[in-house]
Amino acid sequence: RRALAVDPAHQQARINVALQRNEQGDYATASRELARVLATDPSRSDAHYSRAWALERLGEVSEAEGHYEEAIRLRPDYIDAWLNLAALHHRHGVVDDAVRSYDHTLRLLEALEDPSKWELVVMVRNNLGVALQQQGKIPEAVDQHSEALRLVADQLRVDAGVVEWQYRQRPTREGQAVHWDTLIHTLAHLWKARRSGNSWEGWEERSRALVALVCTKQLGIADVVACKHHLRPSRDLMQNFTSAIMPFETLGSDLPLAFRHTVATAQVEPLLSLSKRLSPPAPPPPVHRLKVGYLSFDFNDHPTTHLVEGLFVHHRRRAEQSLVEAAALSYGKDDGSTYRSAVESQAMPFLDLAGLGHDSAVSAIRDLGVHVIVDLQGPTLGSRVEITAMRAAPVQASYLIFPGTTGGGFTDYLIADQVVTPPETAKFFDEKLVLVPGSYQVNFYERQVPELAKLGVGDHQTSPSLDTALESLGWAREETFIFCNFNKNDKLEPGSFGVWMHVLAATPQSLLWLLRPSQRLASSGIENNLATLAAAHGVHPKRIVFADRVPKAAHLRRHEEAGLFLDTFLYGAHSTATDALRGGLPLLTFPGGAFPERVGESLLRAAGNLQPLLLCVGKKDFQASAGLLAAKRQQALRVIRQGLGGGLWASAAKGHAPPRGLFDTASFTAEMERAVGAMWEVHASGSAPKNLVLDGHRHRSSFL
Numbered sequence: 001r002r003a004l005a006v007d008p009a010h011q012q013a014r015i016n017v018a019l020q021r022n023e024q025g026d027y028a029t030a031s032r033e034l035a036r037v038l039a040t041d042p043s044r045s046d047a048h049y050s051r052a053w054a055l056e057r058l059g060e061v062s063e064a065e066g067h068y069e070e071a072i073r074l075r076p077d078y079i080d081a082w083l084n085l086a087a088l089h090h091r092h093g094v095v096d097d098a099v100r101s102y103d104h105t106l107r108l109l110e111a112l113e114d115p116s117k118w119e120l121v122v123m124v125r126n127n128l129g130v131a132l133q134q135q136g137k138i139p140e141a142v143d144q145h146s147e148a149l150r151l152v153a154d155q156l157r158v159d160a161g162v163v164e165w166q167y168r169q170r171p172t173r174e175g176q177a178v179h180w181d182t183l184i185h186t187l188a189h190l191w192k193a194r195r196s197g198n199s200w201e202g203w204e205e206r207s208r209a210l211v212a213l214v215c216t217k218q219l220g221i222a223d224v225v226a227c228k229h230h231l232r233p234s235r236d237l238m239q240n241f242t243s244a245i246m247p248f249e250t251l252g253s254d255l256p257l258a259f260r261h262t263v264a265t266a267q268v269e270p271l272l273s274l275s276k277r278l279s280p281p282a283p284p285p286p287v288h289r290l291k292v293g294y295l296s297f298d299f300n301d302h303p304t305t306h307l308v309e310g311l312f313v314h315h316r317r318r319a320e321q322s323l324v325e326a327a328a329l330s331y332g333k334d335d336g337s338t339y340r341s342a343v344e345s346q347a348m349p350f351l352d353l354a355g356l357g358h359d360s361a362v363s364a365i366r367d368l369g370v371h372v373i374v375d376l377q378g379p380t381l382g383s384r385v386e387i388t389a390m391r392a393a394p395v396q397a398s399y400l401i402f403p404g405t406t407g408g409g410f411t412d413y414l415i416a417d418q419v420v421t422p423p424e425t426a427k428f429f430d431e432k433l434v435l436v437p438g439s440y441q442v443n444f445y446e447r448q449v450p451e452l453a454k455l456g457v458g459d460h461q462t463s464p465s466l467d468t469a470l471e472s473l474g475w476a477r478e479e480t481f482i483f484c485n486f487n488k489n490d491k492l493e494p495g496s497f498g499v500w501m502h503v504l505a506a507t508p509q510s511l512l513w514l515l516r517p518s519q520r521l522a523s524s525g526i527e528n529n530l531a532t533l534a535a536a537h538g539v540h541p542k543r544i545v546f547a548d549r550v551p552k553a554a555h556l557r558r559h560e561e562a563g564l565f566l567d568t569f570l571y572g573a574h575s576t577a578t579d580a581l582r583g584g585l586p587l588l589t590f591p592g593g594a595f596p597e598r599v600g601e602s603l604l605r606a607a608g609n610l611q612p613l614l615l616c617v618g619k620k621d622f623q624a625s626a627g628l629l630a631a632k633r634q635q636a637l638r639v640i641r642q643g644l645g646g647g648l649w650a651s652a653a654k655g656h657a658p659p660r661g662l663f664d665t666a667s668f669t670a671e672m673e674r675a676v677g678a679m680w681e682v683h684a685s686g687s688a689p690k691n692l693v694l695d696g697h698r699h700r701s702s703f704l
Contacts, residue, residue, distance in 0.1 A: 011037050011040065011041060011044070014033050014034075014036060014037050015033075015034065015037055015044075015046065015047055015050065017033055018030040018031075018033040018034045018037070018047075018050060018051075018054070019050060021033065021054075022050065022053060022054055025057075025273065027054040027055075027057045027058050028054075028058060028359075030050070030051075030054040031051055031054040031055055031058065034047050034050055034051035034054065035051065038051065043074060045070075045071045045074040045075040045078060045081070046071075048067040048068070048070045048071035048074065048081075049067070049068065049071040049078065049080060049081050049084070051067050052064040052065075052066075052067035052068040052071065052081075052084065053084065055067065055357075056084070056088055058357045058358060058359060059356065059357035059358030059359070059360070059361065059384070059386065060357040061088065061092055061357075062355065064088060065085065065088055065089075068081050068084055068085040068088065069085065072085065077108055079105060079108050079109060079120075082101055082104055082105040082108065083101075083102075083105045083120075083123075083124060083127075085101050086098045086099075086100075086101030086102040086105060086127065086131075087127065089101060090102075090127065090130070090131055093333070093382065095131050095134045095135055096135070098127075098131045099128065099131045099132065099135065102124055102127055102128040102131060103128065105124050106121070106124050106125065106128065109121050109124065118151050118154075118155060119178075119182055121148075121151060122148045122151050122152055122182055122186060123182075125144045125145070125147055125148040125151075126144070126145060126148050126185065126186055126189045128144050129141040129142070129143075129144035129145040129148070129189055129193060130189060130192075130193075132144060133192070133193050133196055134520075135520060136517075136518070136519075136520035136521040136522065136524050137524070138193060138196060138197035138199075138521070138524040138525065138526070139197075139524070139525060141193040141196075142190065142193045142194060142197070142199075145186060145189045145190040145193055146190065148186045148189070149183075149186050149187065149190060152179065152182055152183045152186050153183075155179055156179060156183065180213075180217045181217065181218065183213075184210070184213045184214060184217055184218060184244045185244045187206075187209075187210050187213065187244070188210060188214075188244035188245060191206055191207070191210055192249065194206075195252075195490070195493075196489075196490055196524075197524050197525060197526055197529060198489055198492055198526050198529045198530055198533070199529055200493070200494045200533070203493075203494050204494075207253060207254075210244070210245070211245070211253075211255065211259070213244075214243055214244055214245050214263075215259075218242070218243050218244065218266075219243060219262055219263070219266055221262065242266065242267065242270075243263050243266050243267060245263055246263070246267065246379070247260070247263055247264045247267055247378075247379045247402070247404060247405075247406070247407070248378075248379060248380050248381070248402065250263055250264075250404070251403065251404060251570075251571050251594075251596045252490070252491060252493060252570050252571035252596070253570060254495075254570060257425060257428040257593065257594055258428060260404055260405070260428070260594070261405055261407075261428045261429075261430075264379070264404065264405050264406060264407035264430075265407045265408070265430070266407075267379060267407055268379075268385075268389075268406065268407030268408065268409050268410075269407075269409075271385060271386065271389040271409065271410075272389070272409045272410070274358075274386055274389040274390050275389060275390060275391050275409075275410060277359065277390055278359060278362060278363075278390055278391075280391060281366055281391060281392075281393065281394050287371065287680070287684070288323065289323045289324070289325060290323060290324045290325070290371050290372065290676060290677060290680055291324075291325045291326075291327060291348075291368065291369050291370050291371050291372075292315075292324060292325070292326050292327070292370070292371070292372045292373075292374060292673075292676045293326075293327040293328075293329045293351075293365060293368070293370035293372070293373050293374070293393065294308065294311070294312075294326065294327070294328055294329060294347075294374050294376055295329040295331075295373050295374065295375045295376060295377065295387065295388070295392075296308075296328070296329070296330060296331075296332065296375075296376040296377055297330075297331055297332035297377055297382040297383060297384070298332055298376070298377070298382070298401075299328055299330045299332060299339075299340055299343045299344075299350075300332060300333070300334070300335035300337050300339055300340045301335055301337035301338075301339045301340070302339070303574075303575045304376055304400070304401055305339045305340075305343060306339070306444070306552065306575060307400065307441065307442050307443060307444060307575055308343075308376065308400070308442060308444070309339060309342055309343060309346070309444050309447070310442060310443070310444025310446065310665035310668075310669070311326065311442055311444075311665070311668075311669055311672065312326055312328065312342075312343055312346035312347050313342075313346050313444070313446070313665070314665055314666045314668075314669035314670075315346075315348070315669055315673070316346050316348060317666070318666075318669060318670065318673070319348070322670075322673050324673040324676055324677065325348045326347060326348055327347055327348055327349055327350070327351055327368060327370060328343050328344070328347035328349075328350045328351065329351050329353060329365060329370070329373070330343075330350065330351065330352055330353060330354065331353040331354050331356075331361065331384050331387070332354065332382065333354065334352075334354075342447075349368075351364060351365070351368060353365075353384075353387075358384070358386040358387060358390060359390070361384070361387050361392070362387055362390045362391075362392045365387070365392040365393060366392060366393070370392070370393045371393060371394060371395060371676075371680055372393060372394075372395040372396070372397065372676050372679055372680055373388060373392055373393040373395070373396045373397070374397050374398075374399045374415070374676075375388055375396065375397065375398050375399065375406075375411065376399060376400050376401055377401055377402070378398050378401055378402025378404075378406055379402060379406055379407075380401055380402055385406075388410050388411060389409070389410050391410060394683055395412055395413070395679050395680055395683045395689075396410060396411050396412050396413075397411065397412060397413035397414065397415055397431075397434065397679060398411050398413070398414045398415070398431060399414070399415040399440075400415075400440075400441070400442070403420065403574075403594075403595040403596040403599065404594070404595055404596070405428060405429040405430050405431060406430070406431065407430055408430020408431060409430070411430070411431050412431060412432060412679070412689040413431050413432050413433070413434050413679055413689060413692075414429055414431040414432075414433055414434070415434045415436065415440060415672075415675055416433055416434070416435060416436075416440045416595070417435050417436055417437075417438065417439055417440040417602055418435050418693075419439070419591075419598055419601050419602040419605060420440060420595045420598045420599055420602050421433055421435065421595060422598075425593075425594075425595070426691070431689075432689040432690055432691050432692070433691050433692070434675050434678070434679060434691075434692045434694070435691075435692070435693045435694065435695075436668075436671045436672070436675055436694050437671060437694060437695060438605075438606040438661065438662070438668075438671075439602040439603050439605070439606035439662055440602065441574060441575075441578065441599070441602070441603065441662075442665060442668050442669075442672070443575075443578045443582070443662060443663050443665065443668075444665045445556070445582050445659070445663060446665070448552055448553045448556055451551075451553035452553050452556065452557060463547060463548070463558055463561060464548070465513075465516075465545050465546055465547055465548060466482070466511070466513070466545060466561065469511060469542055469543075469545040470511075472542050473540075473542055473543070475509055479509060480509050480510065480511060481507060481509065481510040481511075481563050481564075481630045481633060482510070482511050482512075482513050482561060482562045482563050483500070483503065483504070483507075483510060483511065483512050483513065483562070483563065483564050483565075483566050483626065483630070484512070484513035484514070484547075484559075484562040484564070484565055484566070484580075484585075485500075485512070485513075485514055485515075485565060485566050485567070485568065485573070485576075486513075486514070486515040486547065486555075486565075486573075486576045486579065486580070487515065487568055487573050487576050488515065488517075488518075489514075489515070489517050489521070489526050489530075491568045491571045491573075492530075492568060493568070493569070493570055493571075495569055495570065495619075496566075496567075496568045496569045496570070497530070497533060498537065499569075499619055499622060499623050500512055500566055501533075501534060501537035501538075501539050502537070502623055503566070503623055503626040503627060503630075504534075504539050504543055505537065505538055505539055506623075506627050507626075507627055507630045507631075510543070510630060511543050511544075511545050512534075512543060512544050512545070512566075513545050513546075513547055513561075513562055514530070514544065514545070514546055514547065515546070515547055515549070516546035516547055516548055516549060517546075518549065519549075527546055530544055531544055555579065556579060556582060556583045557583070558583075559579070559580055559583025559584060559585040560583065560584060560585070562585055563585075563586075563629075563630060563633055563637060564585070564586055564588055564626060564629055564630065564637070565577070565580040565585050565586065565587045565588065566588055566626060567587060567588060567589035567590075567600045569590075569592065569597065569619070570592070570596070570597060571596045571597070572589060572596060572597055572598070572599045572600045573587070573589075573599070573600060574596075574599050577589075577599065577600055577603050578603060578662065578663075581603065581604075581607050581644055581662065582663060584641050584644045584645065585641075585644075586610070586613075586614055586629070586637060586640040586641065586644070587600060587603070587604060587614060588614050588616065588622060588625060588626055588629070589601060589604065589614065589615065589616065589622075590615065590616035590617060590618055590619070590621065590622050591615075600615075601615055603662060606661055606662040607644065607661055607662040608643050608644070608661060608662075609643065610640060610643055610644070613625075613629070613636060613639075613640060614640065671694060674694055675692070675694055678692050678694065679692070
């Protein structure tokens with residue numbers, strides 16, 4: 001600053017000030033200073049790079065991309081610019097471009113032949129591995145992470161072959177804390193890649209080793225057992241390291257609730273300062289009509305919109321009788337689907353934030369007059385948590401997609417129900433709980449009714465994959481019992497799959513029908529991995545059948561071909577479970593201790609009086625009940641199917657009857673409006689957020 005006071009044209013001094021501002025998190029000032037430099041000398045590649053870095057953190061993605069590209073044009077071997085451009089593309093879903101840029105960065109680093117750059121090489125290989133995994137190239141991703149692990153092991157002077165197993169015996173040296181952090185992140189990437197490919201060899205040992213390392217080296221707690229005492233992570237460690245296990249990744253693992261809470265808290269800690277970047281929302285004037293804003297990346301042909309489309313439909317239908325308006329706050333891409341256009345037409349209004357930076361997006365939401373944000377994303381892939389961290393609305397709630405705590409700080413409420421979040425789990429949520437009657441999960445199948453009605457009752461043909469499997473086994477369709485699970489393969493894990501194999505082994509002439517991995521995973525080897533695992537359990541691989549991906553109506557209709565839907569244990573079926581129930585297919589489940597393990601019970605209880613036959617009390621009961629229901633298929637399952645109304649396709653063919661219970665979207669929308677009103681009234685009264693139970697006429701809002 002002193003140099004600039006003497007000579008305002010001193011460009012290097014201005015760049016130094018900007019770099020200091022970037023380090024302090026004052027990205028807006030850094031960007032302005034660098035813009036002044038570039039206005040005078042647009043050939044400064046370092047200024048383009050640093051301004052891109054600042055703009056990216058302000059959420060100005062397109063402008064940041066342009067400056068990274070200009071820095072590279074001016075200096076083609078600019079490694080940091082190539083790496084950050086790749087990371088920017090990666091974070092915003094342009095995975096193919098990210099892979100190309102990571103690969104080019106790696107080639108530039110290898111050409112340097114500089115051993116001191118090993119950590120940067122490890123970072124690039126790990127990032128490239130993650131991107132390859134997203135492309136469905138699982139074996140290639142595993143190769144990248146394995147090579148990264150070898151490089152780290154060389155620095156720690158241990159054998160990469162044992163580094164995953166004997167972590168307590170590794171030698172340590174002074175100053176190796178950063179190396180440990182690099183090691184843990186590399187192990188985590190390798191763990192995730194293997195998991196995504198359903199490669200489970202040594203799974204329990206690897207998982208325990210990784211969790212122990214995260215606890216001791218990153219979160220500053222003794223071990224995962226200590227998490228049972230609800231310990232907070234060490235703030236000193238949190239300032240330097242982030243957990244290699246992300247909040248979403250804890251959901252499908254057998255981990256204590258307190259550990260999940262600790263990971264979420266550590267993840268959100270660096271974002272807390274964002275609340276100071278903009279002034280807080282102005283005190284609201286007296287409100288006569290509430291505006292709720294549903295915030296999401298996935299307003300397109302995605303399970304999120306398959307579920308929430310009905311909220312927008314029924315909010316609009318109720319607009320005159322209620323005093324709640326529903327806006328869609330979208331920061332994802334337009335996929336051109338009918339789902340996207342439906343939300344755009346039903347929302348009041350549809351606000352496209354995709355091209356706006358974080359500050360501008362928050363300002364746009366505030367200008368719209370949103371009173372309550374319902375964040376449909378949470379800490380998942382594609383989320384822009386900065387929007388809620390900057391307090392875009394006076395009241396903010398998490399809902400639907402992330403079944404766990406966000407770590408608090410800027411999310412006031414979690415909308416759930418009394419089954420998925422029983423009282424004993426409340427201490428593991430930083431949010432206050434809003435418990436709606438019935439199940440928390442909204443469902444909507446109205447758009448499939450006309451398509452199903454066209455099919456008619458007798459027009460459906462057996463799925464080709466089933467025909468092929470039955471023919472190869474020499475089994476008649478009417479004599480074969482079909483178990484199924486149509487979750488994505490990343491919800492599968494050894495415990496669930498092992499029990500399913502025991503069920504198949506104990507049930508003669510039975511098949512397990514799974515959803516075929518998506519097209520991008522076609523070369524990943526997942527189907528072969530699962531077939532091999534089945535054989536290891538003594539089950540013929542031909543008894544594992546994969547269903548092709550088909551349009552929603554056809555998918556609902558094919559549920560009639562199966563006899564029983566077997567739930568996963570650690571991360572249960574959510575929308576796939578309601579697809580089964582709406583398709584007239586019984587769901588067998590049992591509740592665990594965490595939110596994602598209890599959704600099946602929540603759905604069953606809301607669907608009708610089905611839980612005596614379908615709600616189990618543990619793995620052994622689940623296994624025995626599956627075999628019993630298969631043996632008594634003619635009696636028990638017929639009764640259950642009748643209780644489900646025979647499936648949506650049957651009611652569509654006969655003339656659509658109004659949905660009830662779990663599938664009554666109109667009634668659920670009314671409850672959601674009541675929840676929004678209750679949260680707002682607490683805020684308007686000047687009180688801190690508090691737990692709310694919407695039961696009967698309790699918390700009836702003046703807005704409804």
